[in-house]
């Protein structure tokens with residue numbers, strides 16, 4: 198039984214997404230995806246189980262999925278996790294997405310990054326403001342437009358039965374914040390969740406969580422929390438659902 202899976206980008210042709218998404222296995226071909234989901238639905242029907250099919254970071258790619266797909270595969274429940282900024286209509290590209298899009302335009306590969314003094318993993322440890330600053334040193338201030346779902350597309354998906362939850366106050370390693378700071382940020386996130394009438398669920402950015410921050414979120418009212426199977430440095434609380442990356 199697979200309780201939850203996690204997806205990021207979806208492409209039709211390889212060139213639809215910057216090549217770095219292929220290199221880091223964060224994109225999947227649409228017909229492959231639909232085939233795998235159909236197989237999962239068939240298995241679920243036999244075992245009488247359901248799977249949450251979750252999408253992080255708000256990519257518009259998920260509109261490649263036929264509108265009636267999840268009606269026909271009713272053991273699969275689609276969920277989108279969006280950051281506070283995305284939930285409030287601020288579609289400023291996330292720092293890593295800015296970097297990837299710049300890399301694509303300038304023919305820079307992952308192996309070139311150390312030369313440019315950029316380390317993807319170190320970047321993920323920083324607050325978003327600081328991530329932006331470092332990325333700007335390399336890419337300049339140019340903002341690339343990034344294909345995130347617009348608020349009206351999110352509303353349409355909700356109307357079609359998709360669930361929406363939170364992907365955290367900002368896309369950084371929230372374990373590195375102290376109790377007070379995190380409580381403040383997550384309280385705002387929780388208000389945004391309530392005012393947008395979405396699920397009080399949180400998918401920790403990068404699947405990075407520990408028992409301390411899981412407790413803070415639970416006390417604030419988040420009813421379900423999600424991590425990633427692939428993130429090893431995680432807490433032990435078995436109430437946090439571990440999603441499998443696809």
Ligand SMILES: [Zn+2]
Pocket residue numbers: 253254364368402403
């Ligand atoms: Zn994310």
